[in-house]
Amino acid sequence: MPYHIILLVLFAALLHASWNAALRGGADRLWSMTIMCVAVAIASVAIALFLEAPAQTSWFYAALSAVLHVGYNLFLVRSYKVGDLGQTYPISRGSSPILITLAASVFAGETVGPIAMIGILLVSGGIISLAFRGRKLAVPSLPYALGTGCFIAAYSVTDGIGVRLSGAPMAYTVWMCALWGILMPLVYIGVRDAKSLFTFRPGFMTAFIGGLISLLAYGIVIYAMSAAPMGAVSALRETSVLFAAVIGYLFLGETLTVRKILACVVIAIGTIMIG
Template sequence: MTAALLILFAAVAHAAWNVLVKRQGASGPVFFALVAGSATVLAAPFAIPLLVATQPPASWLGWALVSAAFHTAYMLLLQRGYRVADVGVVYPLARGTGPLLSVAGAVLLLGERPVIVTLTGAALVVAGVVVIGTASARPGAQGAGGSTERVGAGAAAHDAAARLRRGVIYGSAVGVSIAGYTLWDAAAVTGAGLSPLGHFWASLALQTLMLTALALRRTPAPRILREEARRHLPVAVAVGVLSTASYLAILTAYGFAPVSVVAPARELSVVLIALAGWLLFREPHPARRLAGAVVVLAGVALLAV
């Protein structure tokens, strides 16, 4: 019951910060440096005493560094994938392969032995996520007769094929990064015995440094950085609080349920985001989104058995 409540809270918080980002229209390393930085500052009074009092630096610094690298790679790969490929390809691949690889890694690397009901539930969650994600895929180009139209159709088909390849590459890479930080952070709090708050705070602090360095390299003018902060700081702070609370709930849930259950169950947030996309942003294909949501909920129900 505790794990279920933590996962539900995490899903609501995760969906909420995604809706905020969508409304704000903000992205890029500057914005996410503000997000990570604000969360780091706000959590510092609680996390630093806990981290210093319970763990020597040698025991947590390496864990935090690798975690930060995985989380930073996830953010950068996802944004890049959305720029060069279709969301309808990148999103379902990322959110589908992430939990799938996490379950496989939990079995192969963490020694978990999920029962058939758990594996079936995880498979249903992945399938439902793919159904929801492909609801936003755009239809392929179609040509009508004539040589000019055929040339145009051929160029459009070539462009569509290229975008599809890029979508598969980036979507899969994002899924690998999701599985990477899922398994690494789970091992940190369950195997190494690090506190969820202390471990993730150290990871956030390092993410802030990485993203800030990248933002300064790409945006050297201090004026631009100040302008971004002025425009997006309130939303960045809200996103930092919600995203941190969401992930801390997941890290805590690893103490009550195995990774092979928590990793796919946290995709419940995809259902909430899909419904928000339909109800708040009037995104298309509500029937497919609802069908995918039903499949995901069925999978989550099996995971709770």
């Protein structure tokens, strides 16, 4: 994998951990996530006006990915409702690289070399180990965290295929994100109401800026998947748990144990093997 791709994906991992921490720290996470999506929609439409549309063959994948992203949002919000960042985040992010590698093999005909495959397994294993408490995987939100991981795998492979058919990674990204950013507020209004969505409250700017950060982070990942294997890119992206562990310790009052440090070392070794 080219070194500039590795550095870009690691930067996206830092951005991803940042906006997840902002979401986890919010009081009304469904509202915060929806405001993030509003920001994504506004920015995406503004950028799309200056770009040519992606190839028509990629539009099905963009629409499917937008729907899958809404499912991911709902599962993520639910998992954070009953679990902390240090447990929920590793399960959802750690399960996705292996799922993506398998799905990319089936649907996109991708193959990963043995060393990179070991690296992916180390990254996923190290990430998931962060969720253990002693020898037990006691995660109250486990079904939703695993569901979140499945949605991550589904939309990642969908976008990996779509962006390669699009002929224009940036245009594909912003149009898909625009669709996603429009769908999520509609879902929120259906679940609650329009008045509560558009009522200004504390945390609005944090959520709005978080949405812009999430757009940049995922745009980088989609670009990387247009030039590198999806499973390897996903595993590198999920090193965001390293940043999440530090952010959770510094700002959310979560613990940083010897187990977490050792897991971070395993993740780092896996990252080097992928690179």
